[in-house]
Amino acid sequence: MAPIYLGGTISFCEGLKQVASNIEEVKPNFVMGVPALYEKMYNRMARAIDSNFLSRTLFRTKLLRGAVTRGVRKRLGKDIRFISGGAALDPDIARGIRNLGLKIYQGYGITETSPVISFEYDGMIKEGSVGKPIPRVEVRIHDPNEEGVGEVLVRGPSVMRGYFNNPEATEGAFMEGWYCTGDLGCMDDEGFLYVKGRLKNLIVTANGRNVYPEEVEQELLKSPYIEEIMVYGKKISPFVEEIHALVYCDQDSLDLYAEEMGITPMTVGHIEELIKSEIGKYGKNLAKYKRVKKFRIRGEPFPKTSTRKIKRFALGDEIAVSH
Numbered sequence: 001m002a003p004i005y006l007g008g009t010i011s012f013c014e015g016l017k018q019v020a021s022n023i024e025e026v027k028p029n030f031v032m033g034v035p036a037l038y039e040k041m042y043n044r045m046a047r048a049i050d051s052n053f054l055s056r057t058l059f060r061t062k063l064l065r066g067a068v069t070r071g072v073r074k075r076l077g078k079d080i081r082f083i084s085g086g087a088a089l090d091p092d093i094a095r096g097i098r099n100l101g102l103k104i105y106q107g108y109g110i111t112e113t114s115p116v117i118s119f120e121y122d123g124m125i126k127e128g129s130v131g132k133p134i135p136r137v138e139v140r141i142h143d144p145n146e147e148g149v150g151e152v153l154v155r156g157p158s159v160m161r162g163y164f165n166n167p168e169a170t171e172g173a174f175m176e177g178w179y180c181t182g183d184l185g186c187m188d189d190e191g192f193l194y195v196k197g198r199l200k201n202l203i204v205t206a207n208g209r210n211v212y213p214e215e216v217e218q219e220l221l222k223s224p225y226i227e228e229i230m231v232y233g234k235k236i237s238p239f240v241e242e243i244h245a246l247v248y249c250d251q252d253s254l255d256l257y258a259e260e261m262g263i264t265p266m267t268v269g270h271i272e273e274l275i276k277s278e279i280g281k282y283g284k285n286l287a288k289y290k291r292v293k294k295f296r297i298r299g300e301p302f303p304k305t306s307t308r309k310i311k312r313f314a315l316g317d318e319i320a321v322s323h
Contacts, residue, residue, distance in 0.1 A: 008029075011026045011028060016037070019033075020041065023080070027076065027077030028080060029077070029079050029080065029081065030082075031081070031082050032083045032085070033082065034086040034087060034308045035089045035093070038082060038093055039090065039093050042096050042097050069101025070101070072100050073102065081102075081104070082097065082105070084104060084106045085106070086309065087307065088197075088218065089104075091127045094106065094127070095127070105119060105125070105131075106129075107130060108195055112159065112173070114159070117139065117152075117154055117181075117193075118131045118132055126188075128194055129194050130194070130195055131192065132190075132192055133191070136157055137155075138154070139154055141185065142180075144186065148187075149184055149186045149196055150184065151180060151181065151184060151185075151199055152181045152185040152195065153175060153178035153181065154178065159179045182198060183197070184199050184202065198214075203241050204240065205289050209289045209290075211289065213230075213231040213233075215286075215290070216231045216286060216290055216292065217229050217230070219283065220245070220278075220283065220292070224250060225253045225254060225257065225275060225278050226275065226278060227248050227301075228247070228298075228310070230245065230312060230315065231245045232312070234319070243290070244293060245279070245292045245294075245295040246295070246315070246318065246319070248297075248301055249275065254266065254274075275295065276295075279291075298318075303315075
């Protein structure tokens with residue numbers, strides 16, 4: 001409602017495949033989107049620069065990079081700013097977009113808080129954080145562990161009073177006047193908030209370590225052969241879980257790999273060996289206790305919400321199948 005209140009114009013894109021052309025057509029001041037959108041946009045722009053010898057050479061030379069970034073801004077709109085929300089934005093993607101001379105800000109919030117809790121703005125950006133809480137909204141971390149991570153609690157005038165005609169759900173959503181978000185996070189000494197993942201998705205390993213699936217997924221998605229991945233805890237005892245994953249592959253990348261390696265036809269076994277290698281390669285950036293132990297390949301994309309989040313709850317039967 002804010003753009004309407006301020007006399008702005010809102011344009012809706014025609015679909016994910018048309019986002020780039022729509023932005024070039026409208027040249028908006030702000031683009032609102034989820035991380036999956038910005039990841040695809042950035043990868044497309046990075047590939048375009050890398051495929052052109054002159055652009056690649058200029059971009060890699062810091063003093064000459066401006067020639068490339070000016071071209072990007074001219075194409076998309078010189079005043080364009082990207083707003084990311086709905087899920088965690090990979091810091092590498094945010095850094096890459098900023099290196100292209102574009103501005104991107106991350107925000108955090110949920111419906112029950114109207115919805116913004118915190119956001120970034122010029123001069124108040126820290127890599128990996130979702131900024132500082134907005135004025136009059138308080139945030140605290142409940143029952144933090146040794147790393148300072150606990151459930152994010154919120155209170156303030158923008159927090160809902162309760163669920164309509166559902167006093168039981170309302171009572172369960174609050175703790176001594178603080179709204180329980182169900183998200184895990186921590187705050188630094190300067191008041192910046194860092195969201196780690198969902199409390200219900202937390203994995204507890206055999207040595208009692210906590211693993212946030214979202215963190216593992218973010219690393220493994222850097223593989224060009226993994227288009228989508230869902231990391232989860234597989235029960236190996238009543239209180240201990242092992243880190244497993246379901247993987248949906250990027251078919252174009254697989255086809256290119258098969259062509260380069262002269263593999264015809266590329267069997268399930270070939271794909272599994274490749275993905276095993278990729279999980280090992282990109283998993284090296286994670287602590288040993290956070291690495292995926294077993295995985296399975298999916299033949300189709302994951303079911304998703306309107307904000308492009310995987311519907312984990314809809315995959316219970318698939319997760320229950322033994323590896």
